[in-house]
Amino acid sequence: MKSQCLESNIWKFFIFNLTQRRHYVAILSIFFLTLPDTTAKQIGIYSLAGYLASFILEIPSGYLSDRIGHKKILVLSKILLLFSILSFIYATSLIYFIIGSVLFASSAAFESGTTSAFMHNTFIELKREKEYVKIMSKISANASLVAAFLILILPFTTKISIVFPLKINFVLDVIGLFVALSFVSPKEKITAQNEEPLPLKNLFKKLYGTGFYLMSVFLGIITGFVLAVSPYNGVYLQSLGFPVIFIGVLVSFSRVFMFFFGHFSHVIEKKIGAKDLIFYEIFFFTTLCLLISLYNNPYLVGLMIVILIGYYHARKMLMTGYFLDNFCVNDKLKATMLSINAQIESVFQAIAMLFLMFLMNYSYKIGYFFAGVMLFISLSLIYIRLRKKLK
Structure with missing residues (x-):
C-alpha cells in the first residue's frame, strides 16, 4: 500500500511540473507597458530584482529543504508562486511587478534542486533509481508538449482581458499547490557514512x-x-x-x-x-x-x-x-x-x-x-x- 502511494508521486510530478511553467511570460512585459507611467527600461528593474532574489536564496533554500523536508519546501514554493501571480494580476504600478518578480524568483529558488532530490529519493525507495533519468525525462517532455499548446493558445485569450492568461495560470497554480500537498514523502535511507547532514x-x-x-x-x-x-x-x-x-x-x-x-x-x-x-x-x-x-x-x-x-x-x-x-x-x-x-x-x-x-x-x-x-x-x-x- 505504501509503495502504491509512493508510486503516485510519479504521475503527480507531471501535473506539478506542468503547473511550474510560466506560460504567460511573453505577455507579462506587454501587460506591464499598459500600466500608467511605465517604460521599457523599467522591465529591466523588476527583472533584476527577481534575479537578485534568486541569487541570494539559491543555496540557502536548498540547504533548508534538506534540513526540514523536501515536501514542505515544495508546498512553500507553490504558495510563493500563487502570491507572485496575484501580484501581477492586481498590479497597478512598477512596485507590484518588483514584488511579483521577487516572489517568483524565490519560488524558483526553493523549487530548484528540491524537486529532483525529492523524486530521486522516491525512485530509490521504489527500487527504480536506474529508471530516474528515463522516466523523469519523459514526464518533463510530456509537460513540454502541453506547454507548447498553452503557449500557442493563451495569447488569444488576451482578447477577453490582458490579464486573462495570468488568471488561467493562477488556476493551474492552485491545482499545483494541492498536488504538492498530496505528495507522499519517501523514507530517508541513511548509510553509515551519511548519518547526519554535513x-x-x-x-x-x-x-x-x-x-x-x-x-x-x-x-x-x-x-x-x-x-x-x-x-x-x-x-x-x-x-x-x-x-x-x-x-x-x-x-x-x-x-x-x-x-x-x-x-x-x-x-x-x-x-x-x-x-x-x-x-x-x-x-x-x-x-x-x-x-x-x-x-x-x-x-x-x-x-x-x-x-x-x-x-x-x-x-x-x-x-x-x-x-x-x-x-x-x-x-x-x-x-x-x-x-x-x-x-x-x-x-x-x-x-x-x-x-x-x-x-x-x-x-x-x-x-x-x-x-x-x-x-x-x-x-x-x-x-x-x-x-x-x-x-
Missing part, C-alpha cells in the same frame, strides 16, 4: 576534488550563454524579416523538440553517457551559435534557435541524474548540492549577459558570433581538466 562549509570542501565544481562551471558556461542570448532571439529574427506573429509558434516548436528529445534522452544516456556527451556539446552549442550569426535566412535561423533552446532544456534531466549519481557526497544534502550547481550556473549567466548586453546593442550577429567563439574556447580549456575527473 555543515554547509564542510559540504563545499567535500565536493572539492570530485569534479563537481569543474562540471558545474562547464555546464554553467553553456547555461550562461544559451540563456543570455535567449532574450535577443525574437528581436534578432524580427530584424532578419521573421514575421512577428509567428514568434510564439517558434517558442512552441522548441517545446515540441523538447518533447521528442526527452523521450530519447535515456537512449543517449545508455549509448553515450553524460561524460562523452559533454565533449560533443562543445561543438554542438558552438556550431549552432556561429551558424545563427552567419546565416541571414530568418526561417533557417529560427530552426537553429528552436534546436538550440529545445535541446538545452531537454537534456537537463540527464545532467541532473548524472550529478545525483556521481556527486552526492551526503544522502541528506541532495537539494543543497544541486542548488550549489544552480548558483554556479547563475553566476555565469550574469557574466554572459553583461558581455552580450553591449555587443547585442552594437550588432546581434556579433553577439551570437562572440557567444560561439567564447563557448568553444572556454569549454575546450575546462574539458581538458574535466575529462580526468569524470567517471
Whole structure:
C-alpha cells in the first residue's frame, strides 16, 4: 500500500511540473507597458530584482529543504508562486511587478534542486533509481508538449482581458499547490557514512576534488550563454524579416523538440553517457551559435534557435541524474548540492549577459558570433581538466 502511494508521486510530478511553467511570460512585459507611467527600461528593474532574489536564496533554500523536508519546501514554493501571480494580476504600478518578480524568483529558488532530490529519493525507495533519468525525462517532455499548446493558445485569450492568461495560470497554480500537498514523502535511507547532514562549509570542501565544481562551471558556461542570448532571439529574427506573429509558434516548436528529445534522452544516456556527451556539446552549442550569426535566412535561423533552446532544456534531466549519481557526497544534502550547481550556473549567466548586453546593442550577429567563439574556447580549456575527473 505504501509503495502504491509512493508510486503516485510519479504521475503527480507531471501535473506539478506542468503547473511550474510560466506560460504567460511573453505577455507579462506587454501587460506591464499598459500600466500608467511605465517604460521599457523599467522591465529591466523588476527583472533584476527577481534575479537578485534568486541569487541570494539559491543555496540557502536548498540547504533548508534538506534540513526540514523536501515536501514542505515544495508546498512553500507553490504558495510563493500563487502570491507572485496575484501580484501581477492586481498590479497597478512598477512596485507590484518588483514584488511579483521577487516572489517568483524565490519560488524558483526553493523549487530548484528540491524537486529532483525529492523524486530521486522516491525512485530509490521504489527500487527504480536506474529508471530516474528515463522516466523523469519523459514526464518533463510530456509537460513540454502541453506547454507548447498553452503557449500557442493563451495569447488569444488576451482578447477577453490582458490579464486573462495570468488568471488561467493562477488556476493551474492552485491545482499545483494541492498536488504538492498530496505528495507522499519517501523514507530517508541513511548509510553509515551519511548519518547526519554535513555543515554547509564542510559540504563545499567535500565536493572539492570530485569534479563537481569543474562540471558545474562547464555546464554553467553553456547555461550562461544559451540563456543570455535567449532574450535577443525574437528581436534578432524580427530584424532578419521573421514575421512577428509567428514568434510564439517558434517558442512552441522548441517545446515540441523538447518533447521528442526527452523521450530519447535515456537512449543517449545508455549509448553515450553524460561524460562523452559533454565533449560533443562543445561543438554542438558552438556550431549552432556561429551558424545563427552567419546565416541571414530568418526561417533557417529560427530552426537553429528552436534546436538550440529545445535541446538545452531537454537534456537537463540527464545532467541532473548524472550529478545525483556521481556527486552526492551526503544522502541528506541532495537539494543543497544541486542548488550549489544552480548558483554556479547563475553566476555565469550574469557574466554572459553583461558581455552580450553591449555587443547585442552594437550588432546581434556579433553577439551570437562572440557567444560561439567564447563557448568553444572556454569549454575546450575546462574539458581538458574535466575529462580526468569524470567517471
